[in-house]
Amino acid sequence: MQRNNNKPALVTGSTSGIGLAIAHTLARGGHPVMLHGLADPQSGARLQREFADSYGVSCGFSDADITTEGGCQQLVAETREALGNTAILVNNAGIQFTAAAHEFPAEQWHRIIAVNLSAAFFLARDVIPDMRAEGWGRVVNVASVHGMVASANKAAYCAAKHGLVGLTKVLALENADSGITANAICPGWVETPLIQPQIDAIASTEGITGDEARARLVGEKQPMPRTTHPEAIGALTLYLCGEFADTLTGATLPVDGGWTAQ
Numbered sequence: 001m002q003r004n005n006n007k008p009a010l011v012t013g014s015t016s017g018i019g020l021a022i023a024h025t026l027a028r029g030g031h032p033v034m035l036h037g038l039a040d041p042q043s044g045a046r047l048q049r050e051f052a053d054s055y056g057v058s059c060g061f062s063d064a065d066i067t068t069e070g071g072c073q074q075l076v077a078e079t080r081e082a083l084g085n086t087a088i089l090v091n092n093a094g095i096q097f098t099a100a101a102h103e104f105p106a107e108q109w110h111r112i113i114a115v116n117l118s119a120a121f122f123l124a125r126d127v128i129p130d131m132r133a134e135g136w137g138r139v140v141n142v143a144s145v146h147g148m149v150a151s152a153n154k155a156a157y158c159a160a161k162h163g164l165v166g167l168t169k170v171l172a173l174e175n176a177d178s179g180i181t182a183n184a185i186c187p188g189w190v191e192t193p194l195i196q197p198q199i200d201a202i203a204s205t206e207g208i209t210g211d212e213a214r215a216r217l218v219g220e221k222q223p224m225p226r227t228t229h230p231e232a233i234g235a236l237t238l239y240l241c242g243e244f245a246d247t248l249t250g251a252t253l254p255v256d257g258g259w260t261a262q
């Protein structure tokens with residue numbers, strides 16, 4: 001078995017939530033990590049130092065805005081400069097906006113498709129040639145249960161996440177001959193800042209506390225009525241990058257308290 005614990009990893013959206021947990025897990029596992037997200041340069045530099053000190057691995061930071069193809073190219077270039085070629089690409093950055101499809105603002109639609117779907121395509125397109133040349137690579141796409149099933153008021157998010165699951169399968173097929181795997185992780189509710197606006201909205205409409213609103217939000221969809229810890233997604237990502245996941249490719253992996261089992 002080949003051990004892969006020193007491969008450079010680019011984790012998009014790793015200044016917060018799930019991406020930050022994935023970055024911690026990979027760095028703790030020995031991987032050099034490119035941190036990325038919309039943070040100011042000082043907090044980016046602080047995070048980078050914290051990682052280097054805690055884990056003794058090389059780290060970089062980029063605040064490239066990945067809503068455009070140019071932003072994605074900038075991120076790949078900055079990663080190459082900081083750590084060398086990307087061997088592990090974790091497409092995690094994502095945003096949310098909720099409204100009925102017939103009231104959905106065009107700019108929110110374009111923004112969600114750009115960050116949650118197109119960026120994953122542009123980044124994969126730009127790093128896969130290096131992975132193919134190396135004969136090893138991992139693409140981990142953080143999709144969502146909304147890449148498998150739908151919810152009302154999430155037209156752009158569901159379209160983007162279903163698209164991301166489709167993209168994952170194509171990448172798995174195209175690169176099956178080159179030691180590269182591509183998989184989609186599909187979380188249900190995970191305790192991060194992304195879900196807070198939805199909790200706040202329920203609390204204010206129903207006149208209930210934040211904890212009651214969280215329980216209602218999660219329990220509406222998940223037979224197991226509790227949120228997943230971001231670290232659980234980190235651990236699964238590390239597994240996908242490890243020596244026992246060589247043939248695990250093209251998969252859609254729910255971590256959702258039974259949401260999609262229904």
Ligand SMILES: NC(=O)c1ccc[n+]([C@@H]2O[C@H](COP(=O)([O-])OP(=O)(O)OC[C@H]3O[C@@H](n4cnc5c(N)ncnc54)[C@H](O)[C@@H]3O)[C@@H](O)[C@H]2O)c1
Binds near residue numbers: 189
């Ligand atoms: N939290 C959940 O319950 C949940 C459930 C299923 C899937 N997900 C998915 O997990 C991923 C991470 O979500 P989270 O809850 O940790 O979110 P979060 O809001 O905590 O973090 C999002 C990250 O993406 C970055 N980002 C956003 N827009 C960007 C842009 N234009 N350019 C560069 N970076 C940008 C932010 O800076 C941040 O680092 C997302 O793709 C989300 O859809 C989350």
